[in-house]
Structures are given as structure tokens and as C-alpha cells.
Amino acid sequence: MILLAQAYSPEYLAFWTIAIGGTCAAACSLLGCFLLLRRMSLLGDALSHGILPGIALAVMVTGTLTGPVLFLGAMAFGLLTALLAQVLNHQGGVSEDASLGVVFTSLFALGVLLITRFLRHVEVDTHCIFFGLLDGVAFNPTTYFGWEVPEAYPTQALTFLLALGFILLFWKELKLSTFDPALAGAMGFRPGLMHFLLIALVAGTTVSAFAVVGSILVLAMLIVPPATALLLTDRLAPMLAWAAGLAFSAAALAYWLASPTMLASTMAGMMAVVSGAQLLLAVLFAPRHGVLARLVRRLRLSLRIAIEEVLASLYRREEGAPTALENEFRSHGLSHWLTRLAFWRLRRARLIRADQDGTYHLTPPGRDRALEVVRAHRLWESFLNRHFDLPPDHLHAPASRVEHFIGPQLRGELARQLDQPATDPHGRVIPPGESPSS
Amino acid sequence: MIGISYNTALVLAGVALLGGAAGVIGCFAVLRRRGLLGDALAHACLPGICLAFLLAGERNFHVLLLGAFLSGLVGIGVLTALKSHTRLKEDAAIAIVLSVFYALGVVLLTAISHGPGGVNRAGLESFLLGQAASMQFADLRLIIGLTLGTLLLVVLLYKEFKLVAFDPAFARVQGWPALALDLALQLMLVLAVVVGLPAVGVLLMAALLVIPAAAARFWTDRLGYLLFLSGGFGMLAGMMGTYPSARGENLATGPLVILAAALLFLISLALGSSRGLVRRWLRQRGYQNQVQKQQLLDALFRFPQAPVPESALRERLHWPARRLAYWLRHGQKEGVLVRGVGTVQLTPIGRDRAVDYQARKEHWQALLLRHPQEVPALLRLDLPPPDPGLGTEVDSPSLNGRGQP
Numbered sequence: 001m002i003l004l005a006q007a008y009s010p011e012y013l014a015f016w017t018i019a020i021g022g023t024c025a026a027a028c029s030l031l032g033c034f035l036l037l038r039r040m041s042l043l044g045d046a047l048s049h050g051i052l053p054g055i056a057l058a059v060m061v062t063g064t065l066t067g068p069v070l071f072l073g074a075m076a077f078g079l080l081t082a083l084l085a086q087v088l089n090h091q092g093g094v095s096e097d098a099s100l101g102v103v104f105t106s107l108f109a110l111g112v113l114l115i116t117r118f119l120r121h122v123e124v125d126t127h128c129i130f131f132g133l134l135d136g137v138a139f140n141p142t143t144y145f146g147w148e149v150p151e152a153y154p155t156q157a158l159t160f161l162l163a164l165g166f167i168l169l170f171w172k173e174l175k176l177s178t179f180d181p182a183l184a185g186a187m188g189f190r191p192g193l194m195h196f197l198l199i200a201l202v203a204g205t206t207v208s209a210f211a212v213v214g215s216i217l218v219l220a221m222l223i224v225p226p227a228t229a230l231l232l233t234d235r236l237a238p239m240l241a242w243a244a245g246l247a248f249s250a251a252a253l254a255y256w257l258a259s260p261t262m263l264a265s266t267m268a269g270m271m272a273v274v275s276g277a278q279l280l281l282a283v284l285f286a287p288r289h290g291v292l293a294r295l296v297r298r299l300r301l302s303l304r305i306a307i308e309e310v311l312a313s314l315y316r317r318e319e320g321a322p323t324a325l326e327n328e329f330r331s332h333g334l335s336h337w338l339t340r341l342a343f344w345r346l347r348r349a350r351l352i353r354a355d356q357d358g359t360y361h362l363t364p365p366g367r368d369r370a371l372e373v374v375r376a377h378r379l380w381e382s383f384l385n386r387h388f389d390l391p392p393d394h395l396h397a398p399a400s401r402v403e404h405f406i407g408p409q410l411r412g413e414l415a416r417q418l419d420q421p422a423t424d425p426h427g428r429v430i431p432p433g434e435s436p437s438s
Numbered sequence: 439m440i441g442i443s444y445n446t447a448l449v450l451a452g453v454a455l456l457g458g459a460a461g462v463i464g465c466f467a468v469l470r471r472r473g474l475l476g477d478a479l480a481h482a483c484l485p486g487i488c489l490a491f492l493l494a495g496e497r498n499f500h501v502l503l504l505g506a507f508l509s510g511l512v513g514i515g516v517l518t519a520l521k522s523h524t525r526l527k528e529d530a531a532i533a534i535v536l537s538v539f540y541a542l543g544v545v546l547l548t549a550i551s552h553g554p555g556g557v558n559r560a561g562l563e564s565f566l567l568g569q570a571a572s573m574q575f576a577d578l579r580l581i582i583g584l585t586l587g588t589l590l591l592v593v594l595l596y597k598e599f600k601l602v603a604f605d606p607a608f609a610r611v612q613g614w615p616a617l618a619l620d621l622a623l624q625l626m627l628v629l630a631v632v633v634g635l636p637a638v639g640v641l642l643m644a645a646l647l648v649i650p651a652a653a654a655r656f657w658t659d660r661l662g663y664l665l666f667l668s669g670g671f672g673m674l675a676g677m678m679g680t681y682p683s684a685r686g687e688n689l690a691t692g693p694l695v696i697l698a699a700a701l702l703f704l705i706s707l708a709l710g711s712s713r714g715l716v717r718r719w720l721r722q723r724g725y726q727n728q729v730q731k732q733q734l735l736d737a738l739f740r741f742p743q744a745p746v747p748e749s750a751l752r753e754r755l756h757w758p759a760r761r762l763a764y765w766l767r768h769g770q771k772e773g774v775l776v777r778g779v780g781t782v783q784l785t786p787i788g789r790d791r792a793v794d795y796q797a798r799k800e801h802w803q804a805l806l807l808r809h810p811q812e813v814p815a816l817l818r819l820d821l822p823p824p825d826p827g828l829g830t831e832v833d834s835p836s837l838n839g840r841g842q843p
Contacts, residue, residue: 039530040529041527041529041530041532042474042529042532044533045477045536049641091715092715097471097473097474097529098468098471098473098648100474101473101477101645101649101652102473102648105641105642105645106645106697106699106700108693109645109694109696109697112692217537219533219536219537223530223537224534224538227530231526265545265549266545266548270545272538273538273542275538276534279538283523289525
């Protein structure tokens, strides 16, 4: 097949291989978004295995590995897989994962048995069932409406358009039945029908994709780009766009990586690997849900808490309380370097200053910030004391956790509720706050 | 009994033992609703095998196994990390590990064979489908080791595994190392997969980890029996599937074992003594009969005049004629009613029963009105109607915390 394909120019090959792979992957990803959100990811796995007996039977009947009979046979067994699994789950009381596992392994075994028993004499490349044909996609150019395109492309384009059309047509039904099936049912949107249509489309897409990327890699195309998209956005429409775009770009990148000059590998496998790499990047660097972003958010919070602890401790020392700074911080689980970073930041912002002998003092703006923290702390102690039956020595710990999260508005509210108290339950002065306006 | 060759006996023993061990391990996976984890881990072994092949250079069996094992461990690590550090759910994580690791393996494999369409597609196919027929004594030794190790671990950590399998959150609250125990279960899964892969391939391994456990679930609600039965089913399926190929018929072993397991599953689905379809149908039937008996008594009791015309009774109950005739005959035999010519009348015994039933019904109504929030729980518990002597403040099990959602 590779030899045959060399009759065409490299640009032509590259363009159409990427177009076919990318369109196929994008179609899978669009539908895969809904599988992922409905927690039906493993249905893709089951479908791509369960269609094997249908393929085997179709090949037994027609003797070729293409054509509408094959599509129909595979489609029928895809639906049968989903249906059997659902019946086992609902009527048989088997858990969802186990029913999928039972059904698809059994059907797959049946398919393998059919192939090894009856198709040994038929010249069939059964490998393409597992691996797909993308590397040697049927390049027999066929003319459609005056355009010369490879034989395999129209199927993929049609699948993609079908998936897209389905999603656009049933946008609100799909959205509602995905996120709140009970509400969808109550409003008369028939979530069961949506479920069935979705499964039928996934089965159809799986069948049309398996010839290109192979049965197991279909699963990668169905789930991995949507998973990446889910980490990048919180809204459904952008998620679909991201998923399709990522899938298509994975195809382009995979073509380049799998080319003989790079890694000389199979393009279908490489597409899944590239998608996996995209997911890894998203897991690490996604703007809101990425590991790095969350790490930065946590660090900033820790640093703010450390800064406020330092300020409050300095203020209490000014009041005459014997506080050992180091112990104070350790009791809050603040590490040594974080505290040092806090001191550095405070000095740079001129909120504290150091004496000649190395002791720290609050500057006037620093004292203002410290006052806010201490006020929040003591107001919360008073609040706890009034509304909860806690011994006085149990007030400090909860207050020193909460003090960092009580803003000016909540401080005003607390003070108003407590009738503007002057002292906290321990008898210490609550610093007067912002003017009790509004 | 036909004479079987040494090689056949070896394959038979190997597949049967593997089926037994996988059945036992699979129980825990199925109970945790991760039936397809075995499938994912089996696929995740491929890149390790390929890397080991690249590094070791030659087909060194033990290095390949080690590669598969390490790769499976990485798979578990990635799965756990995806599950706990991103917003992806378990099913998505399993699907991702399965497909991406497998794809990585395929890419490495083509790299090994230098270009697509190389010789190693056959190798990949045997990875997927296995080559049970070429099982060696070394394989059998490994399988025996795996089986014994599994059994030992399950016996030693039975209580802990049970707790983690049914209520991991409770286990954590009670101070058990839930995560470590969970990882131990997954580690056993990886070990089983790695040992089984060369012999039976990815798909059979996935099937052996799910089907026997799912089949055993129809027979019992107790973990001990479940493990025993599931292991037994796995062994039986292994033997049933290997036997035809042992007889020399030209059939692949792996698919046959899966189909044998599927057959056992179907039998269990139909006849299972705890959740089987027949059993559930009978239970439902028994309940239906009880309700119909009571409806008949109730209808007779509520008629103002004593001998009730059968036609009027039929009208009130909306029953088909055959059903009414059946229950009238049944009632006569039990002595709760007597039949005249086209009329029916309650005997004193029947009257007592109807009064009793009436009282119970009113009591239920009062109870449900007083505790409307308990209705789903009470219905699910399938309690017998309470004794009216107890008053409406009944301490139903649900009110004591059992059967709460």
C-alpha cells in the first residue's frame, strides 16, 4: 500500500492523510465529549470490541473488508453491545462496568472465533481491525462533484458532519439530558431517546473510524481530546470546539512525528500518543484546573496567610503579649522558607522595618493591615463565644484559622451583630475598625 | 477418559489455575465497580514489554515480564493521579490509561520493527489474543506461584480487603490504610495480568477478571462464598475452554475460554440462587399472589350484604375471570370462603383474616403518614406489615439507621 501511495506527491499525501485522520478524530471527539460528561467513557471501549462479530459476519457474506454490508453488520453489533450491557445493568442487576466487560469480551471472543474458524481461507487483512489503515489509507482518488478526493475521505467527512449536525440539532436536549437527566425527563425531553441516539451515533462513528485508526485507538480518539478539553474550559460549547481542534491538531502533529524522517512509526498510534501528550500538558499547565495553576494558587494563599500571621504577631508583641514568632508560625503549619519569604515581602513593601539589633517593628501602613487581621480574629472569638458553648481556651485556634478569610464587609457585619464590642472574651481590646458606615 | 499429552495437561492446568486466581482477584475489582480496570492494566503492559525488548535486546522472558509489571505499575500511578489530581472521573481515567498506553506500545512496536507493516504485528496479535498452546513449564510455575500468593494474601488480609471493597470511606475513617490496601488490590491485579498475558493475552485476561466474578454475584451476597465461587467459575471456564483445543480441534483457546465463561455467566444469570432471573421472578410472583389473596378477602369483607354475587365481585376487583376463579377455588380450599350458586361468602376464619388485614393496612397508612420521609426506605426494606398492637411509633430498622440511603 505504501508503494502504491508513492505514486502521489508528498504534499498530496500529507494533506489527505491529515485530513482523513483529523476529520475522523474530530468526529470521535465531538461525540466523546458527551460520553465523557455522562461517565460513559468505557462504552467506547466496549463498542469498538463488540463490533467484531458483525465485521466477521459481513466479511463471511461479502468477502471484502469494505462496503455497506460491513458497516451495517458492525453497526448492528455495536448497538447490540450497548443494548445487552444496558439490559444486564437494568434488568439483571449487574453493575455497569461489569456488564460492559462481560458483553464486549464475549462478543469479541465470538468475533475472533468466527474469523479464525471460517475466514482463514478468505484473503482478509484482519490486522486492520486492530490497527487501522491510516498509513496506507486507500488513496484511490474518486471524483465527487468535480473534486478529486481519496476514497476514504467522504466517509469520514460524512461522519463528522453527521456528528456535528446531531449535536447542533439536539443541542439543548443533549445538554440538559447530559447534565440533569431527571430534569430533562420531567420537562418531557426524553433523555432515554437522547441516550439511544447518542449510542447509535457513537457506534456509527466507531465503525467508520475503526477502519482508519483501529479498534482500540478509537477509544483514545473518543476520550482523550475531550478529557483535555474538559481541563481547559468549564463550558460545553468551548469544550466541544477545543476537543475537535485538539483532535485535528493531534492528527497533523502525528503525521509529522510518524513520518519516516522522524520516528518512522504508525500514524494511528502516534495520534493517540500525541493526544496523550496534549492531555499531559493540560494536566500540568491548564489555566484553571492545571496542577501548576493550583500549586500557584495554594502558594499565594499560604504566603498571604504567612504575611498576615507575621503582622498579627508583631502587633500582639506591641500590645505586650510575649509571643515567640517562630513557634507561632510552626503551629500554623507554615514552613520556614515560607515565613522567610513573608518577611522579605513585608520588608520590601515597607510594612515592617528592622532595628539595628534585628528586631522587627510595624510601620504605620503595616499596623493598619495588622489591625484588620487582629480585629477579624477577636471579632470571631467574640462571635464564637456568644453563639457556641465553647470554653475560652478553645476560641483561639478556630479564630486564627478563619481570620484570614474575613473581609471588611464581614467584619462590619460581625461587629454590628455583636453591638460593636470593645473587647474580646479574653478581655483584650478589639481594634476599632473601618468607620461603621453603610 | 481420553489420554491427554503432557503438553495438553500443562496448558489445561495453567489456564484453569489462572482462571481461578483471576476469578478471586476480579471479585474485588467488580465489587469496587472497576470491572474494566483489568482490561486497562493489561493494555498498559504493552509499552513496558516493548521497552524491555528494546533494552534487553533479545527475547528474555523475565525481562519482558519485569517490563510489563513496571509498565502496569506506571499505569496504576497515572490512573490514580488523574483520578485524584484532576477533575476527570474514574471511568475516563481508565479509558485514557488503556488507550494511550496501548498506543504508546503500538508506536514502540513499530519502532522496533522499523516502519509500519513490519513483522511484529504477529507479535502484537499474540499479545492481544495470547498463545495458550505454546505454554511452557516456566509459565505454569509462575501461574502456580501467582495462585498461591493470591490465595495467601486474600486469606491473610481478608477482613481488610472486605472493608475496602465495600466501604472505602468507612475504612479510611476507621483508620485503616485504605489507600495502601486499595493499591495492594490493584497490585494483585497487575501481577495476575502480567503472569497471564503471555499465555492468554489481553482480552482473555480482561474477561477472566470480570466474567467469573459477575457470574458468581448472582449466587451469593457473602464475600467468602463469592470469592470461592468466582475462583471456581474461572477454573471451570479455563478447563471448558481448553478442552476442545486439547482434543485437537483447531480452535483458538483464548476465545473459547471467554465463551465458556460467558456460558457460565448466562446460566448464573438465569438460575442464580440470589439474584438470578428465575429466582427473582418467583419472588415477585409470590408477592403478587399474597397481594391478590388479600385483595379478594378485602373486597368480600367490604360488601354490605353477606353472600356476594360473583359478577359484582369481579366488577369491583377488575380481574379477569380466570384469576377470580383460581383464587375462589384456592380460598375455598383454605376454608376462608364458601361458594353458593354464583355467590361467595366469607367464613368466620376468612372474616378474621380480613379484619386483621384491614387493621394492618390502616396501620401502614398511619405509619407512612407520620413518617413520610421514611417511605422510600420502608418500601425498599420490603417489611412485612407491622403489628397494629405496636402503635405508630414503630422502631422500624430504617429509623435505627439501617437501610438509609
